[in-house]
Amino acid sequence: MKAKEAGVMLTLRVVALLAAYGSCLPVISAAEPDAQESATDETPRGDLAVGFGYFSDDMLGYGRYAGPESAGFFPVLDLELHQSMHRDDAIPAYWYLYARDLGLHSREAGAEWAVQGSSRLTLDYDETIRSTGIGAQSPFTGNSYFRLPESWQAGANTAAMTALSDSLHDVRLETTRRKLALGFSWRASEQWRFSGEYLREQKRGQRSFAGVVGSTGGNSRAVMLPEPIDYLTDNIRLSAAHDGVGVRGSKFVPSDCHLSA
Amino acid sequence: MLNSYTRNLCGWLAGLLAALNGAIASDVLPPADAATSRCLVCHETQHPAAVNGLRQSRHAGLVTAPAPFAASGCTGCHGDSEAHMRPPATGQLRAAADETFRSNSLAEISRRNDRCLACHQSESARHWSGSRHDLGNVACNDCHRIHAATDPVMARESENAVCFSCHQQQRTDSLKPYTHPLQQGEMTCSACHNPHGSFNTASLHGSQPTETCYRCHAEKRGPFLWEHPPVREDCAVCHQAHGSVHVGMLKQRGPWLCQQCHLSQYHPSTAYSGTGLPPTPSSSVVGKNCLNCHAQIHGSNHPSGIRQIR
Numbered sequence: 001m002k003a004k005e006a007g008v009m010l011t012l013r014v015v016a017l018l019a020a021y022g023s024c025l026p027v028i029s030a031a032e033p034d035a036q037e038s039a040t041d042e043t044p045r046g047d048l049a050v051g052f053g054y055f056s057d058d059m060l061g062y063g064r065y066a067g068p069e070s071a072g073f074f075p076v077l078d079l080e081l082h083q084s085m086h087r088d089d090a091i092p093a094y095w096y097l098y099a100r101d102l103g104l105h106s107r108e109a110g111a112e113w114a115v116q117g118s119s120r121l122t123l124d125y126d127e128t129i130r131s132t133g134i135g136a137q138s139p140f141t142g143n144s145y146f147r148l149p150e151s152w153q154a155g156a157n158t159a160a161m162t163a164l165s166d167s168l169h170d171v172r173l174e175t176t177r178r179k180l181a182l183g184f185s186w187r188a189s190e191q192w193r194f195s196g197e198y199l200r201e202q203k204r205g206q207r208s209f210a211g212v213v214g215s216t217g218g219n220s221r222a223v224m225l226p227e228p229i230d231y232l233t234d235n236i237r238l239s240a241a242h243d244g245v246g247v248r249g250s251k252f253v254p255s256d257c258h259l260s261a
Numbered sequence: 262m263l264n265s266y267t268r269n270l271c272g273w274l275a276g277l278l279a280a281l282n283g284a285i286a287s288d289v290l291p292p293a294d295a296a297t298s299r300c301l302v303c304h305e306t307q308h309p310a311a312v313n314g315l316r317q318s319r320h321a322g323l324v325t326a327p328a329p330f331a332a333s334g335c336t337g338c339h340g341d342s343e344a345h346m347r348p349p350a351t352g353q354l355r356a357a358a359d360e361t362f363r364s365n366s367l368a369e370i371s372r373r374n375d376r377c378l379a380c381h382q383s384e385s386a387r388h389w390s391g392s393r394h395d396l397g398n399v400a401c402n403d404c405h406r407i408h409a410a411t412d413p414v415m416a417r418e419s420e421n422a423v424c425f426s427c428h429q430q431q432r433t434d435s436l437k438p439y440t441h442p443l444q445q446g447e448m449t450c451s452a453c454h455n456p457h458g459s460f461n462t463a464s465l466h467g468s469q470p471t472e473t474c475y476r477c478h479a480e481k482r483g484p485f486l487w488e489h490p491p492v493r494e495d496c497a498v499c500h501q502a503h504g505s506v507h508v509g510m511l512k513q514r515g516p517w518l519c520q521q522c523h524l525s526q527y528h529p530s531t532a533y534s535g536t537g538l539p540p541t542p543s544s545s546v547v548g549k550n551c552l553n554c555h556a557q558i559h560g561s562n563h564p565s566g567i568r569q570i571r
Contacts, residue, residue, distance in 0.1 A: 045317075065442040094319075100418075106447055108417075116319070128447045177477075201477070210553040212544075212570075218527070220544045222553035233479040252479040 046081030067105020075103030144257035175205030230255035297334030317410035392458025440504030485560030
């Protein structure tokens, strides 16, 4: 793998971020509230941000955790919406919806429903990209299984690897995490509380690692290689608390991905 | 006829005004119950932002006893404040409320916190007593904003800024080239730390230093056939979690980080020098330096992986 010359190298750092938060309007906002209404107003309220941004050039720094954002326009889409509800027995409840940065590669969304002081349910999704921003090339091909091409000519150095130049292709050194979390909490009585969370996280992508291809006089010769990443982690946490008892479990499953010659 | 630039500018201004109007309009929410009406006679006009902020907050939704706001409105937190309610004598200032949440004496801070803990002790603040923030005389409202529709420290996009207002060293680290995505808003301080206290050092969530890291970095957890002891002991032996100028948030650049522990024969018993740089590079110095060979540095399950080389 050798460094790509220009690629996503940052040349001009001028960002014309034309965030068009023109429609930060109160969504579904009904008529202006009656000043004599009590706090039991149940009108859903929130904000919706729709617009666009513009990058005048490739944004390596911005894209490190936001995605490989290149020059040009990108959408802006955020949402927050909530509603308080007061049921007949007057126990207040609410629900809450949110979505942030839906126009970028790193984004999140979720929902929450709760009876205040009693129980709560949550659902969250989060996607985060981590890009090294390094333009790279490699002869290895494949998705989960990286292999050298069939026409590969082995050699003690790159000069002897006659098929190297023809087999090089672009490699994106970036990983993406996707998390899905479900949670609950329940206050069963003044003393007892129960809560739990299930979290599934997937991490996929490629990163670089080094491999030794030979040694001369005890001084090893190493090359940088792309390594496929494909992890899946399940986390479960349950707790029953009178004054603090809980159990927690976690299962990590690396997929059968590898690199071989 | 307006040209396109003017039309666009007018459009943007109209959108901005609409947004502002929406924000202001949404502040005009119905008043809280009658218990607060006496306070609102003055504060409705004197502190409209604080009043409207509270009305949109979660506390305002607590309309059922025994929630203090439901039972007695403003006085639930601020006290009965009888002296404050009475008109001041001529030439004198009105007496302050019983609890203003502004005093700075240590005893006052403790009393302020007791107001909050009366309801919140059994929930997120279970470990507050004796926590770092408790012992540091931090008041709940040093971080939390009650009179706001959204408490900044409870919102993902603004939480870190609240923490960084005191923790300047961590803020500085977070601005270094290699760091967790704190500045990008993709991660919050509370992902690792419990500001209300925990059993762990630095108020970390996990019961052991490494356990907090394993939550996201489960591939480093093992168990491994051949372990690298610091991975089991404390990730912070090698890594600087808040940010570093070295790749991988390492505390020191390799191979010198490794040589702080590993100085052995053939792997020279003296620190590497600049002699291993190009045009005659040493594989121990360039590229991934020590990790050129010891690629599985966090642990190996290969039968021959005792040196973490495969």
